[in-house]
Amino acid sequence: MKLLKQLLFFISFGLLVSACSVSPIKKNSIQKEKPVVIANDSLEYEIIIIDIGFTTFLNSVAKPVGFYSQFYLETRNRAWVIAWNNRVQNPSQFNPNVYENSIDYQANTDYGYDVNYKLFNYFLFAQQKYRMNLGGGFRVNRIN
Numbered sequence: 001m002k003l004l005k006q007l008l009f010f011i012s013f014g015l016l017v018s019a020c021s022v023s024p025i026k027k028n029s030i031q032k033e034k035p036v037v038i039a040n041d042s043l044e045y046e047i048i049i050i051d052i053g054f055t056t057f058l059n060s061v062a063k064p065v066g067f068y069s070q071f072y073l074e075t076r077n078r079a080w081v082i083a084w085n086n087r088v089q090n091p092s093q094f095n096p097n098v099y100e101n102s103i104d105y106q107a108n109t110d111y112g113y114d115v116n117y118k119l120f121n122y123f124l125f126a127q128q129k130y131r132m133n134l135g136g137g138f139r140v141n142r143i144n
Contacts, residue, residue, distance in 0.1 A: 033052055033053070033054075033055045033056070034055060035048050035049060035050040035055075036048070036049045036054055036055055036058060036118060036122075037049075038114070038115050038118040038119055038122075039115070040111050040112050040114070040115050047103070047115075047118075047119065049118075049122055051122070051125070051126070051129070053125070053129060054122060054125050057121065057124075057125045058118065058121055058125075061125075062121040062124070062125075065113075065114075065117060068117070068120070070112075070113045070116055073113070073116035073117055073119075073120045074111075074116055076120055076123070076136060077105060077116055077119050077120055077123070078105065078107050079134075079135060079136060080120075080123045080134045080135070080136065081103045081105040083134040083135055084099065084102075084103055084123070084134060085102045085103060087099040088100070088101065088102045089102070095130075098126070098130050098132070103119075105119075
């Protein structure tokens with residue numbers, strides 16, 4: 001009888017443990033967003049953007065490649081880089097978690113269309129996500 005009680009206890013305990021165990025999360029259920037790399041190999045220039053949501057923004061919200069001229073993108077980027085870098089240099093006034101790194105963007109360098117397009121769209125994305133205004137008359141909408 002004592003052996004039967006012990007056996008019943010271990011079976012009950014085993015069932016309890018298995019019922020309470022947590023099922024593992026499948027790796028496929030959590031999708032990681034890949035960083036966006038902005039690069040111009042001939043200039044040895046690279047920016048890596050790992051801001052969550054930017055890849056989705058770039059692929060679904062941004063105007064298509066070719067919508068803006070390279071001249072327009074360069075003009076906006078020059079102004080926005082200056083505003084951005086001023087904020088990086090003033091961490092007591094602006095959130096240092098948002099404005100972590102300055103951007104070395106030279107006005108007289110031709111970075112090509114792809115670099116300017118992605119940088120421009122990052123600035124649009126950041127202005128919407130962080131509710132900031134870097135200037136230029138763009139209306140800031142919240143990204144959900």
